[in-house]
Amino acid sequence: TQLLEQSPQFLSIQEGENLTVYCNSSSVFSSLQWYRQEPGEGPVLLVTVVTGGEVKKLKRLTFQFGDARKDSSLHITAAQPGDTGLYLCAGAENYGQNFVFGPGTRLSVLP
């Protein structure tokens, strides 16, 4: 059974700071997704990574998939209040459509 861990659980920073959140597992994933969820809404996909060592950039967000495809990180540069939300990672095995979600990192960016 897959088990995803995310750290930190909570993070509160000032606008303009940089931050990194992590997603770890003992399982190997065929793909890993990052979602952001805002209060009262469902999660929204940010990125999918599929190749070990892959790095993807989405404006100020940088996503990296570990070489062994067991872990991933999300780095945000110059955080803004609009980045506030719950960041969830989700991993899939064997190229399936069934993703297991981590518990999330709740980020608060203060103006």
Next chain:
Amino acid sequence: DAGVIQSPRHEVTEMGQEVTLRCKPISGHDYLFWYRQTMMRGLELLIYFNNNVPIDDSGMPEDRFSAKMPNASFSTLKIQPSEPRDSAVYFCASSFSPGQGNQPQHFGDGTRLSIL
């Protein structure tokens, strides 16, 4: 394009009552997922369907929970009888998978269920 539509948005009912949650997936999507989210347990997959057929229901907590997908545009999640510990936000999501995984799941805005 309309996204995944869930109803109701909020439901408050007394324990023992039957609760039915509804979901309309995005047209053309062949996968549908039901999740439950709580602060303690995070986002848990309850069941998912492919082409209206239940594929994995191992996440369904117990026999009080049941899900159906009578056609490609509608699914229900039913709890009977409901208990206070069922209180959570229930999400429906859909995706399109043309033969390989890695496709995004599109989530509805959820149903916030409170069982008194």
